[in-house]
Amino acid sequence: MKKIDIKTTDQEKIVGTYARYDMVADHGKGAVCVDEEGKEYIDFTAGIGVNSLGFCDDGWVRAVTKQLKKLQHVSNLFYTEPQTRVAEILTARTGLCKVFFSNSGAEANEVAIKAARKYSNNKYGNDINWITTLENSFHGRTMAAITATGQENYHKDFYPFLGNFSYCKPDDIDDLHKSINDKTCAIMLEVVQGEGGVVNLNKEFLQEVESLCRQKDMLLIVDEVQTGIGRTGTLFAYEQYGIKPDIVTFAKGIGGGLPIGGALFGEKVCDVLGPGSHGTTYGGNPVACAGALEVLDRMDDAFLKGVAEKGEYMKKKLNAIPAVVSISGLGLMLGVEIKGKEAKTAVAEALKKGLMSLTAKDKIRLLPPLTITYEEIDKGLKILEDVLK
Structure with a gap:
C-alpha cells in the first residue's frame, strides 16, 4: 500500500464530523499510545471508555485471534457459543433475565426504547408510549x-424528531413528577451523565425514580454505555445506588476495542420482543463476543476494587493541583473542573506534552484504561499538572 499523508487525505476524503486532535495514532500497549513519529503518550481516554484493558492486551488478543481462526461471522439466524456465554455471564452477574446484542450504545438505547413502548402497548394499548429522560443527558446519535x-x-439542524418524549431536570424530584403523565411508559437515565459533564446523580433522586416506576408500572431504563463494565468500580454503576432497573444498556468497554453493545432485560420485559420485532446483522458477532468474554473474565471483585482504588488515588492527586476546582464521577470516570484556562485548551496542550485526555462540557474528562498502572497515572497527572500551572 502506497504511503499517504494521513492528515491531508483524511481531511479530503472523510466526512468532517470529528474535530480531530493533531496526532496520528500508530500502535499502543496498555495505557501507552505511540504516534506515527514514535512519540509516546499516556492514554487517559481508552478510546472514550472502550479500551477497558488498554491497547493490545495479551489475553484479549489471544481470545480474539483464536475466535478469528474459527468463525468470524454467521448471522443471528444461527446459535454461536461466544454470544451465548456472554449472555449467561451478564445475566448471572446482574440478576436480569435476557440480553439483546447490538453493535453500539446508540443501538442498545434504540432497542430499549422500542421494548419499553412495546411492553406498554401490549399491556395497555397504543396510547401509553411517552418516555421521560433527563436534561443534560446523552443517549446516542x-x-x-x-x-x-x-x-x-x-x-439543532435535525428536526422533526420522534414524538412523545419529555425531559426532567436532573435531581429535581418536583420536576420529575411534572415530567411524567398517565401515558408515560418509561424513564430513561444515566446515573452518571458522561457527555453532560461527568455529573453524578443524587441517590435520593434515583430511588424516587425507581419508586415512581414501580407505582405506575413504568419501566426504568438505565443507560450504562459509558459507566458500565467496571468503569466506575462496580460491574454497573447502578449497583452503587441501590436501584434495580428493568432495562440496562451497555456498550463501549465490554468489547475491549471491538464494536459490541446490548440491552439487558429484567423479568417484566424479557419476553416482549419476539421474532421479527427487532434485529441486527452484526449484533453479538462471535469475534466481538470472544473479546467480551475476556473482558468479563477479568472483572472479578479484586479487579473492580482496584478500579475504585485507582479512581480515589487520582481524585486525591488531582485535588492537590491548585488549578483544580472540583472533581466529579466514579471510579475511573472522572470530570475535572479547572480554572485559569478552558478545558479544551488544557487538553490540547497536554497532548503536545504526551497525555491523551478528553473534554465533557467545560470539564476535562479522564477515562483511562482500567488496567492502567499507578506509575502511568502519576506520569499522566504530572503532565496535566504542568499544563495547568
Missing part, C-alpha cells in the same frame, strides 16, 4: 437516541 438526549445542541 440515531434519531430515537438523539431525541432521548436532553441537550438542545445535539438537536
Whole structure:
C-alpha cells in the first residue's frame, strides 16, 4: 500500500464530523499510545471508555485471534457459543433475565426504547408510549437516541424528531413528577451523565425514580454505555445506588476495542420482543463476543476494587493541583473542573506534552484504561499538572 499523508487525505476524503486532535495514532500497549513519529503518550481516554484493558492486551488478543481462526461471522439466524456465554455471564452477574446484542450504545438505547413502548402497548394499548429522560443527558446519535438526549445542541439542524418524549431536570424530584403523565411508559437515565459533564446523580433522586416506576408500572431504563463494565468500580454503576432497573444498556468497554453493545432485560420485559420485532446483522458477532468474554473474565471483585482504588488515588492527586476546582464521577470516570484556562485548551496542550485526555462540557474528562498502572497515572497527572500551572 502506497504511503499517504494521513492528515491531508483524511481531511479530503472523510466526512468532517470529528474535530480531530493533531496526532496520528500508530500502535499502543496498555495505557501507552505511540504516534506515527514514535512519540509516546499516556492514554487517559481508552478510546472514550472502550479500551477497558488498554491497547493490545495479551489475553484479549489471544481470545480474539483464536475466535478469528474459527468463525468470524454467521448471522443471528444461527446459535454461536461466544454470544451465548456472554449472555449467561451478564445475566448471572446482574440478576436480569435476557440480553439483546447490538453493535453500539446508540443501538442498545434504540432497542430499549422500542421494548419499553412495546411492553406498554401490549399491556395497555397504543396510547401509553411517552418516555421521560433527563436534561443534560446523552443517549446516542440515531434519531430515537438523539431525541432521548436532553441537550438542545445535539438537536439543532435535525428536526422533526420522534414524538412523545419529555425531559426532567436532573435531581429535581418536583420536576420529575411534572415530567411524567398517565401515558408515560418509561424513564430513561444515566446515573452518571458522561457527555453532560461527568455529573453524578443524587441517590435520593434515583430511588424516587425507581419508586415512581414501580407505582405506575413504568419501566426504568438505565443507560450504562459509558459507566458500565467496571468503569466506575462496580460491574454497573447502578449497583452503587441501590436501584434495580428493568432495562440496562451497555456498550463501549465490554468489547475491549471491538464494536459490541446490548440491552439487558429484567423479568417484566424479557419476553416482549419476539421474532421479527427487532434485529441486527452484526449484533453479538462471535469475534466481538470472544473479546467480551475476556473482558468479563477479568472483572472479578479484586479487579473492580482496584478500579475504585485507582479512581480515589487520582481524585486525591488531582485535588492537590491548585488549578483544580472540583472533581466529579466514579471510579475511573472522572470530570475535572479547572480554572485559569478552558478545558479544551488544557487538553490540547497536554497532548503536545504526551497525555491523551478528553473534554465533557467545560470539564476535562479522564477515562483511562482500567488496567492502567499507578506509575502511568502519576506520569499522566504530572503532565496535566504542568499544563495547568
